[in-house]
Amino acid sequence: xxxxxxxxxxxxxxxxxxxxxxxxxxxxxxxxxxxxxxxxxxxxxxxxxxxxxxxxxxxxxxxxxxxxxxxxxxxxxxxxxxxxxxxxxxxxxxxxxxxxxxxxxxxxxxxxxxxxxxxxxxxxxxxxxxxxxxxxxxxxxxxxxxxxxxxxxxxxxxxxxxxxxxxxxxxxxxxxxxxxxxxxxxxxxxxxxxxxxxxxxxxxxxxxxxxxxxxxxxxxxxxxxxxxxxxxxxxxxxxxxxxxxxxxxxxxxxxxxxxxxxxxxxxxxxxxxxxxxxxxxxxxxxxxxxxxxxxxxxxxxxxxxxxxxxxxxxxxxxxxxxxxxxxxxxxxxxxxxxxxxxxxxxxxxxxxxxxxxxxxxxxxxxxxxxxxxxxxxxxxxx
Amino acid sequence: xxxxxxxxxxxxxxxxxxxxxxxxxxxxxxxxxxxxxxxxxxxxxxxxxxxxxxxxxxxxxxxxxxxxxxxxxx
Numbered sequence: 001x002x003x004x005x006x007x008x009x010x011x012x013x014x015x016x017x018x019x020x021x022x023x024x025x026x027x028x029x030x031x032x033x034x035x036x037x038x039x040x041x042x043x044x045x046x047x048x049x050x051x052x053x054x055x056x057x058x059x060x061x062x063x064x065x066x067x068x069x070x071x072x073x074x075x076x077x078x079x080x081x082x083x084x085x086x087x088x089x090x091x092x093x094x095x096x097x098x099x100x101x102x103x104x105x106x107x108x109x110x111x112x113x114x115x116x117x118x119x120x121x122x123x124x125x126x127x128x129x130x131x132x133x134x135x136x137x138x139x140x141x142x143x144x145x146x147x148x149x150x151x152x153x154x155x156x157x158x159x160x161x162x163x164x165x166x167x168x169x170x171x172x173x174x175x176x177x178x179x180x181x182x183x184x185x186x187x188x189x190x191x192x193x194x195x196x197x198x199x200x201x202x203x204x205x206x207x208x209x210x211x212x213x214x215x216x217x218x219x220x221x222x223x224x225x226x227x228x229x230x231x232x233x234x235x236x237x238x239x240x241x242x243x244x245x246x247x248x249x250x251x252x253x254x255x256x257x258x259x260x261x262x263x264x265x266x267x268x269x270x271x272x273x274x275x276x277x278x279x280x281x282x283x284x285x286x287x288x289x290x291x292x293x294x295x296x297x298x299x300x301x302x303x304x305x306x307x308x309x310x311x312x313x314x315x316x317x318x319x320x321x322x323x324x325x326x327x328x329x330x331x332x333x334x335x336x337x338x339x340x341x342x343x344x345x346x347x348x349x350x351x352x353x354x355x356x357x358x359x360x361x362x363x364x365x366x367x368x369x370x371x372x373x374x375x376x377x378x379x380x381x382x
Numbered sequence: 383x384x385x386x387x388x389x390x391x392x393x394x395x396x397x398x399x400x401x402x403x404x405x406x407x408x409x410x411x412x413x414x415x416x417x418x419x420x421x422x423x424x425x426x427x428x429x430x431x432x433x434x435x436x437x438x439x440x441x442x443x444x445x446x447x448x449x450x451x452x453x454x455x456x
Contacts, residue, residue, distance in 0.1 A: 036412030232420030
């Protein structure tokens with residue numbers, strides 16, 4: 001089987017991740033921040049080590065600003081619903097994932113104003129329009145770091161500067177960017193960076209989080225409250241990080257596995273893996289560009305994208321093609337809207353979406369050659 | 383011995399990390415219940431390294447609840 005759906009979740013997971021999770025489940029009972037046994041302390045230390053790794057990788061000094069959640073969507077909801085009140089104005093791009101758009105549409109019903117900044121047909125945000133809208137004031141700018149449809153990477157540092165200059169909070173949906181390119185949260189004036197553990201970090205599903213600035217953390221209401229293992233004598237939620245936003249038992253097994261995923265990423269080199277994925281993307285473009293019925297979306301310059309390539313086929317049903325690829329050729333890609341209708345409207349692939357190929361460290365040119373040959377065979381048969 | 387009390391196990395782990403980095407001998411121990419009824423942890427250090435530790439805590443903006451002199455048997 002050939003797996004080309006790494007933007008959904010990377011597969012396979014590194015052996016180190018599997019071994020770490022296996023070891024943890026077999027040998028360490030207890031819960032992070034709960035209990036005082038040597039195992040509970042050991043688990044807590046391991047979880048803290050992962051906070052440190054995430055903080056270092058994303059450009060912040062204080063690991064306690066890393067809040068673990070269950071995925072990036074949870075983290076984004078936590079920020080949007082904990083911050084925004086009726087009358088607040090939010091600026092977002094026209095490439096956003098439903099993880100951002102759906103909670104914001106819900107908040108819009110309660111009086112939050114949404115301002116959409118257009119992106120061009122390649123998915124790149126219009127900075128002049130953003131600048132003009134930011135000058136009119138807003139509570140929050142929210143932009144995804146890289147598109148899950150086209151791989152287009154947004155100019156996050158520039159957007160951060162615009163946010164900072166206009167005293168607007170800045171949220172980045174980093175689900176596709178984290179682990180692919182270096183991120184500098186503090187230098188780029190990012191107040192909240194939502195990440196997931198099971199994509200570019202090569203960890204297990206059910207892991208993710210958000211890195212918060214101190215100014216946002218003090219404004220933000222927690223989405224849930226409850227036991228934190230700290231200040232147990234008090235009936236009110238602690239106000240310090242990360243406890244304020246981490247009620248209930250954490251997925252310590254998953255988080256420790258995430259740490260092993262980050263180790264794998266660093267050992268192999270984030271730059272090296274990104275270069276490999278870009279090489280694969282270029283190779284696939286080269287193999288498909290002569291097919292007249294194939295229409296690619298987004299930037300063709302892979303240096304400005306992640307390892308994602310989206311396309312559709314003239315007069316052919318996407319689901320039929322992806323189904324044949326899967327059942328006949330053993331190739332797994334993703335077809336459809338990828339939970340991002342807004343992005344497809346921007347790119348011109350709405351309402352049917354695209355066939356998306358997305359790569360990881362483990363994919364090879366041979367796999368993509370087989371994919372290209374298989375696809376061409378399907379197209380020839382009609 | 384000196385017992386360092388902090389508001390949350392997460393801060394204890396942060397201090398643990400700082401002290402490990404500076405190679406300052408220390409121990410993480412359960413906080414005695416009369417001091418904190420929650421599941422909190424504390425850090426135990428030798429008095430000899432107290433001054434150095436306090437300096438590190440200040441530099442890293444760690445909000446210390448208490449510094450308590452305790453017996454060696456804790």
